[in-house]
Amino acid sequence: MSNDLVQALLLQSKACAYLGSAFHAELLNCAAADLEARGAVTPLLAPWANADPKAIMAAAVPLRLLGALHDLVLSGEDQALSAAYPQPGQTTDAQIAWREAARVIVEREAQLAAFMQHEPQTNEVRRSVCLLGGFLTIARETGLPLRCFEIAASAGLNLSWDKYSYSLGDIAWGPESPVHLPTDWSGPLPPLDAKVAVIERAACDRRPVDLTDPIQRRRLLAYVWPDQFERLDRLRAAIDLALAMETTVETADAVAWTERTAVPSPGAATVIYHSVFWQYMPAESQAALRKTIE
Known part of the structure; x- marks a missing residue:
């Protein structure tokens, strides 16, 4: 798997940390380590395996991955994954969340891949x-x-x-x-x-x-x-x-x-x-x- 993808995940991790999401920062570090080890996330990111760094970041691949996982959490379709994600007033362990995410990636690869086909779209009210x-x-x-x-x-x-x-x-x-x-x-x-x-x-x-x-x-x-x-x-x-x-x-x-x-x-x-x-x-x-x- 392309080292450029690993670096993109790590770069976005730093951005998440800077912008106030410690959870996503650590989750992306876990994803990068998983990708380096050719783990569960590898097939999901395969469409961008040969893309150059500029194309990877232009496509916001790390944000697509994060969005796909969060969408599944919001759907309530996988209770174990939802329970591992941040909740108000509770402490969250991103390492545990990634273990659940890796399991879900294997079990629901097609569903997550379909979500990731679309570019991220936000509407920041602030x-x-x-x-x-x-x-x-x-x-x-x-x-x-x-x-x-x-x-x-x-x-x-x-x-x-x-x-x-x-x-x-x-x-x-x-x-x-x-x-x-x-x-x-x-x-x-x-x-x-x-x-x-x-x-x-x-x-x-x-x-x-x-x-x-x-x-x-x-x-x-x-x-x-x-x-x-x-x-x-x-x-x-x-x-x-x-x-x-x-x-x-x-x-x-x-x-x-x-x-x-x-x-x-x-x-x-x-x-x-x-x-x-x-x-x-x-x-x-x-x-x-x-x-x-x-």
Whole structure:
């Protein structure tokens, strides 16, 4: 098996540790050792055995593996694996969890492999904190209601940014909400007293997540790291709110959709936005979208 795959698992392990998931960091160390020994995980990662390091990381192979295992945990189909995974208020041993994972990989290889055929897709609600400042500034400077159009929206959870409550240090903004987004804010605050009215909201994605499908909802949750309980609770609350609002995301290319849908309307400020997408667009698509917006 390619040493590049082993190194990819170890690299992602370091990233998980840095980003606050000690469990996933250790689980990936176990997976790397298993792969070096040509253990249970070897056949599951075989599709990427001859890929170069750049392709392995571009495909997010380690995250596919982690997501597949977490999806099985969330399904409740294997009680021993679920019991070995992190639970609030309990101590977790990643070595024990990996032993259960290795068993499951052998027993359910086809099921896990099918999950891993799809690229990871997330919808991080806390990115709305970054968007908030822009929306408030636009509302203040224009004095107009907002029409919000999100590209590459995944499940569309950041369409509901004005329905969430925020804590910017000691300062609060937003309505009472089941979705609360605390953050440390440095620098000048956005105009928190700006009057905000969202009169239209729409979104697109090449491959949107259909929240009415329980399998797709679970897949979205599976890519949240299992020892980050607040993130999981926040995502579940945001999903429930989106379902209540009947949020929909259209299947479409960002450039074509923006040209067709986000046409300026008198008496409103039309805002086209994304939460971490621009850098993944081809240069020609960036140029086309910039031209459309301008």
